[in-house]
Amino acid sequence: MRRRVEQTTSLDERLTDHLRQIEERVKNLPPGPERIEALKKAEKLRHAVAVYNYFLSNELKPPG
Numbered sequence: 036m037r038r039r040v041e042q043t044t045s046l047d048e049r050l051t052d053h054l055r056q057i058e059e060r061v062k063n064l065p066p067g068p069e070r071i072e073a074l075k076k077a078e079k080l081r082h083a084v085a086v087y088n089y090f091l092s093n094e095l096k097p098p099g
Contacts, residue, residue, distance in 0.1 A: 047087055054080040 042049070057077045064070040 045083065047091075050080055050084045050087065054084065 044052075054077060059075055061073045061077060061090060064073060071091060
């Protein structure tokens with residue numbers, strides 16, 4: 036049985052904090068494969084934050 040972890044911050048806050056950490060890491064990385072992977076991860080996190088915010092917005096309407 037999985038142990039449940041009660042989150043103290045929202046998903047949006049956790050994603051945004053992780054994105055900031057990755058962006059800060061990218062600034063200190065020299066050009067190369069590790070930096071490219073970090074940039075890709077940052078882009079995925081930006082998309083995740085945007086999708087999460089869209090789902091919570093009033094723009095999303097039920098069908099019909």
